[in-house]
Amino acid sequence: MTEPTSQGLIEPLLALQSLLEGIGHPRADEVAEAIALADSDPAAFWRIVDGNGWWAGAGSLAAETMGDNPGLPEADWQRTVRDLREVMAEIGEILLTRDTVNPGISSWVLAFRSWNASGV
DSSP states (O other), X not given: OOOOOTHHHHXXXXXXXXXXXXXXXXXXXXXXXXXXXXXXXXXXXXXXHTSHHHHSSTXXXXXXXGOOOOSOOHHHHHHHHHHHHHHHHHHHHHXXXXXXXXXXXXXXXXXXXXXXXXXX
8 A cells, every 4th residue: 555645635734724714713723733744744744634633532623523603604604514524534535545544534534424425
């Protein structure tokens, strides 16, 4: 299996950062920090994007796609949630091509794809 490069994740990570910034989410800074590490400290980059902070449990970034509406009109919020799930699924799918991967990712990708397909 060929390992993905950090560069293959930059575009979806930038999209994730933009979506989080658009709703004033504090974790946008965390995504920006990960992006900055892609070239300067690849090991730290992979620890962050594949870590439990993004993929495991109630406090994970993945779980926060199910958060409460921060005050957007409902149609805008629903569109943002779908977009967040889509980009997180894309990031997860790239990570799943790695030899070592966080065990929570596959479940999140399946859930995101299912929820978006069914309009949840």
